[in-house]
Amino acid sequence: MKISEMEREEYVLPGNTSCHGCPSTVALRTVLKALEGNAVLVIPACCTSVYMGPFPNSAINVPVFNTAFASAAATASGIKASLEWQGKDTEVVVWAGDGGTYDIGLQALSGAAERGDDILFICYNNEMYSNTGIQRSGATPYGAWTTTTWKGKREHKKDVSELMLAHGIPYVATASVGYLRDLYEKVKRARKIRGFRYLEILAPCPPGWRFPMDKTIQMGKLAVESGMWILFESIEGKLRFTGVSKSIAEGRRKMKDLEEYLLSQGRFSHLTEEEIGEIRRYVIKKWEKLARLVEGEIDAAVAKFYV
Amino acid sequence: MLISVRFHGRGGQGAVTASKLLAEVANSMGYYSQSMPFFGAERRGAPVISFTRISDEPIYEMSQVYHPNIVVVLDPLIMKVVDVFAGVKEGGTIVANTTKTPDEFVFSQRYLNIIAVDATGIAIKNDLLVAGLPVVNTPMLGALLRAQIPLEIEVLEGIVGKKFGEEGEKNVKAIREAYDLATVKLVRGSGKRKYPRKKKIKVEFPISTPSEGVAGKTKLWRDFRPKIDYEKCNNCLNCWLHCPESAIRLNEHVEIDYDYCKGCLVCTTVCPKKAITFEREVFADV
Numbered sequence: 001m002k003i004s005e006m007e008r009e010e011y012v013l014p015g016n017t018s019c020h021g022c023p024s025t026v027a028l029r030t031v032l033k034a035l036e037g038n039a040v041l042v043i044p045a046c047c048t049s050v051y052m053g054p055f056p057n058s059a060i061n062v063p064v065f066n067t068a069f070a071s072a073a074a075t076a077s078g079i080k081a082s083l084e085w086q087g088k089d090t091e092v093v094v095w096a097g098d099g100g101t102y103d104i105g106l107q108a109l110s111g112a113a114e115r116g117d118d119i120l121f122i123c124y125n126n127e128m129y130s131n132t133g134i135q136r137s138g139a140t141p142y143g144a145w146t147t148t149t150w151k152g153k154r155e156h157k158k159d160v161s162e163l164m165l166a167h168g169i170p171y172v173a174t175a176s177v178g179y180l181r182d183l184y185e186k187v188k189r190a191r192k193i194r195g196f197r198y199l200e201i202l203a204p205c206p207p208g209w210r211f212p213m214d215k216t217i218q219m220g221k222l223a224v225e226s227g228m229w230i231l232f233e234s235i236e237g238k239l240r241f242t243g244v245s246k247s248i249a250e251g252r253r254k255m256k257d258l259e260e261y262l263l264s265q266g267r268f269s270h271l272t273e274e275e276i277g278e279i280r281r282y283v284i285k286k287w288e289k290l291a292r293l294v295e296g297e298i299d300a301a302v303a304k305f306y307v
Numbered sequence: 308m309l310i311s312v313r314f315h316g317r318g319g320q321g322a323v324t325a326s327k328l329l330a331e332v333a334n335s336m337g338y339y340s341q342s343m344p345f346f347g348a349e350r351r352g353a354p355v356i357s358f359t360r361i362s363d364e365p366i367y368e369m370s371q372v373y374h375p376n377i378v379v380v381l382d383p384l385i386m387k388v389v390d391v392f393a394g395v396k397e398g399g400t401i402v403a404n405t406t407k408t409p410d411e412f413v414f415s416q417r418y419l420n421i422i423a424v425d426a427t428g429i430a431i432k433n434d435l436l437v438a439g440l441p442v443v444n445t446p447m448l449g450a451l452l453r454a455q456i457p458l459e460i461e462v463l464e465g466i467v468g469k470k471f472g473e474e475g476e477k478n479v480k481a482i483r484e485a486y487d488l489a490t491v492k493l494v495r496g497s498g499k500r501k502y503p504r505k506k507k508i509k510v511e512f513p514i515s516t517p518s519e520g521v522a523g524k525t526k527l528w529r530d531f532r533p534k535i536d537y538e539k540c541n542n543c544l545n546c547w548l549h550c551p552e553s554a555i556r557l558n559e560h561v562e563i564d565y566d567y568c569k570g571c572l573v574c575t576t577v578c579p580k581k582a583i584t585f586e587r588e589v590f591a592d593v
Binding site: 006013015054055056057058059061180181214215217 | 513514515516517518519520521522523524525528543544545547548549550551552553554557564566567569570571572573575576577
């Protein structure tokens with residue numbers, strides 16, 4: 001998809017209250033462009049519900065329903081049922097942060113996925129509760145500093161995209177703010193599929209991750225290039241790697257060193273060699289696991305992935 | 308026709324079962340009906356409320372019954388704790404399990420039909436005991452059918468007989484007995500019913516309208532001012548795609564909206580031609 005062929009209408013209006021270099025606005029812009037504005041957003045408590053501005057104005061140019069943290073997917077199910085009854089083919093999109101997906105919103109998400117409600121659940125994952133001032137979440141990776149993990153988190157993150165694969169829903173994909181065209185195409189593909197669809201976007205947050213505000217896109221790219229974030233797409237149970245992750249998996253491209261990604265962020269700057277080794281082991285394990293799920297197409301040998 | 312019934316009782320007396328049975332009787336006679344209990348902290352002896360609605364049209368009301376036509380009081384002493392007359396419509400019916408006569412009831416409506424029956428006595432007589440407590444729900448239903456309600460006692464007897472198995476026969480007997488023994492009387496009340504004046508509250512659903520600049524002109528957030536060198540620019544639109552602020556406009560070529568640009572400089576890093584540079588922002592007018 002060429003950039004010039006993309007939807008030109010703006011759905012996230014300028015002058016909102018997001019931080020400098022916010023990954024959420026840029027991802028939401030792209031998602032709404034891909035949906036051509038034919039969407040109802042359901043937003044649980046997260047940065048988006050703040051930067052869209054106070055009543056009586058809204059910085060988002062589509063209908064938005066602000067709902068409680070735990071109930072985003074359930075609310076979307078209800079809105080979709082109503083729209084279906086009215087005969088409208090409008091996409092109901094849940095736009096939740098990782099708190100509203102990994103932690104507090106998990107039961108509603110799992111319930112809606114199990115019921116197979118026709119909604120698109122998008123998690124923009126910045127791996128922490130940024131809105132409330134950087135606390136750890138279930139998505140925070142091992143070793144990362146937050147205000148509630150001063151010396152680095154001692155646990156690995158859980159992986160909700162794999163959990164959604166296990167739900168057997170028709171569409172699961174991951175994307176990164178670093179690759180907006182890839183994101184645009186994934187939303188377009190998801191739009192054509194009926195049923196519960198889950199899309200997770202890595203959103204590098206400059207204030208939370210402690211890196212310069214102009215590096216948002218670079219950080220999103222670096223996360224994929226270093227293998228820390230894996231781009232994949234599963235349509236009707238058929239899993240495949242996409243974009244740079246595909247090149248890495250097929251051996252056409254070498255992974256960048258993990259340290260380059262980790263040490264460019266303030267939240268990882270305290271890591272010791274051992275801790276970096278622990279993250280490296282986790283990343284390799286994840287690649288192996290996913291490669292096994294992508295049957296036949298690629299060789300799951302570990303050595304091929306790493307420099 | 309919409310008949311709404313409220314049951315007052317204590318946990319264990321069968322108020323919830325009674326309301327369900329009544330709905331079932333109505334349903335099997337071709338009416339629409341619904342039944343719902345009001346749950347508090349469930350325990351034996353606690354005041355319990357349950358509701359039934361009966362109609363010849365589909366019922367869309369799903370709330371509690373606030374203005375019942377009929378109130379069934381399963382426990383003689385509950386009137387001291389709960390105002391069982393609250394909200395009862397004029398000319399409505401109170402079915403009370405009591406040893407008193409209908410004339411002894413005091414209420415603020417002008418007229419109410421009082422059906423008095425000693426259901427506890429009937430229950431004891433017919434050995435309707437659960438854990439030593441007389442269960443009065445079925446005889447109370449028998450007495451209820453003396454009210455102006457288009458349900459037939461034979462149908463109730465049939466359903467109860469089938470439902471309760473071995474206990475069915477005793478219950479059917481108690482129902483018939485209560486139906487026969489109940490005294491019905493139109494009683495005059497004080498008529499000093501107070502109607503609280505309704506306050507008019509204007510409710511507006513809070514809907515926001517999309518608009519630019521919900522945080523004002525965000526140019527004031529800017530420390531650095533990006534600048535496009537149009538000689539180098541090949542209009543690849545990368546800066547437009549990646550702008551987090553939607554502050555790059557598409558006209559003939561890309562243009563930065565300096566009213567809203569926050570100066571995050573993402574555009575300078577994504578430009579493949581390095582056509583966007585930046586400088587310190589100095590506002591002349593601020």
